[in-house]
Amino acid sequence: MTQDELKGLEVAKxxxxxxxxxxxxxxxxxxxxxxxxxxxxxxxxxxxEGTRVDIPKWCTKKGHEYLGSVEExxxxxxxxxxxx
Amino acid sequence: xxxxxxxxxxQIKQLQEEVAQLKSKIEAVENTNKDQLSMAVVxxxxxxxxxxxxxxxxxxxxxxxxxxxxxxxSLSALRDKNKTAPNxxxxxxxxxxxxxxxxxxxxxxxxxxxxxxxxxIKSLMKKQNVLSLDExxxxxxxxxxEITICEMSMNLMGFKKEEMIDYSHLRYAGAATFVGDAGESxxxxxx
Numbered sequence: 001m002t003q004d005e006l007k008g009l010e011v012a013k014x015x016x017x018x019x020x021x022x023x024x025x026x027x028x029x030x031x032x033x034x035x036x037x038x039x040x041x042x043x044x045x046x047x048x049e050g051t052r053v054d055i056p057k058w059c060t061k062k063g064h065e066y067l068g069s070v071e072e073x074x075x076x077x078x079x080x081x082x083x084x
Numbered sequence: 085x086x087x088x089x090x091x092x093x094x095q096i097k098q099l100q101e102e103v104a105q106l107k108s109k110i111e112a113v114e115n116t117n118k119d120q121l122s123m124a125v126v127x128x129x130x131x132x133x134x135x136x137x138x139x140x141x142x143x144x145x146x147x148x149x150x151x152x153x154x155x156x157x158s159l160s161a162l163r164d165k166n167k168t169a170p171n172x173x174x175x176x177x178x179x180x181x182x183x184x185x186x187x188x189x190x191x192x193x194x195x196x197x198x199x200x201x202x203x204x205i206k207s208l209m210k211k212q213n214v215l216s217l218d219e220x221x222x223x224x225x226x227x228x229x230e231i232t233i234c235e236m237s238m239n240l241m242g243f244k245k246e247e248m249i250d251y252s253h254l255r256y257a258g259a260a261t262f263v264g265d266a267g268e269s270x271x272x273x274x275x
Binding site for chain 2: 020022023024027029057062
């Protein structure tokens with residue numbers, strides 16, 4: 001997905017994990033994924049660079065779709081789609 | 085019964101036994117390489133316990149089953165600072181006094197500087213939003229990370245069950261438990 005496409009996505013849930021470092025964002029993402037439905041898109045806000053690499057790994061393992069990430073000022077928006 | 089019938093019966097019996105053997109072998113194979121992480125935690129340094137908990141939490145967040153086996157120096161990290169155990173002998177009391185009482189009293193393996201190092205690390209962790217050890221243990225408990233205390237080394241160090249932390253997935257066992265768990269895990273670490 002292009003940066004513009006990512007920015008235009010309609011997200012069902014936004015997880016603001018900027019207040020926590022690794023592995024905090026992953027833990028918050030794990031908790032949040034249970035609250036959305038299959039097919040929903042979730043964004044994770046993280047100031048932790050490692051999380052940008054970790055979330056795709058988590059998606060691959062859990063069978064979710066990693067859509068991409070956008071860099072904002074001082075943090076990242078990481079997008080994923082719940083597949084099951 | 086004719087000889088032929090007897091022969092056939094015996095062969096069927098043999099086959100059944102072989103099938104049963106194969107079945108148990110397959111079950112054993114299926115039990116290995118579970119999506120499970122086993123860690124033998126022996127060090128009691130703050131940095132090593134931090135690493136243990138970060139890796140454990142990341143694995144648990146990825147739905148990997150996590151089993152931590154705490155032994156020797158690492159047991160200091162599982163002491164509850166508010167608890168005391170009765171009826172200790174002199175050596176146990178001395179050990180208890182000399183070893184850190186709980187995860188917040190642990191020393192760094194490097195740059196400890198008589199307690200300055202851990203203080204600095206803790207303030208840095210707070211500043212950079214890293215979860216505190218207290219918070220990590222709480223999350224680990226919520227995620228079902230299992231902690232096993234090596235009973236033999238606990239007795240050796242003079243610690244007692246009464247002074248260990250409240251943790252719902254805490255159990256006591258021996259080295260064979262670790263060997264068993266590690267054998268079925270897809271990843272094993274020694275810290």
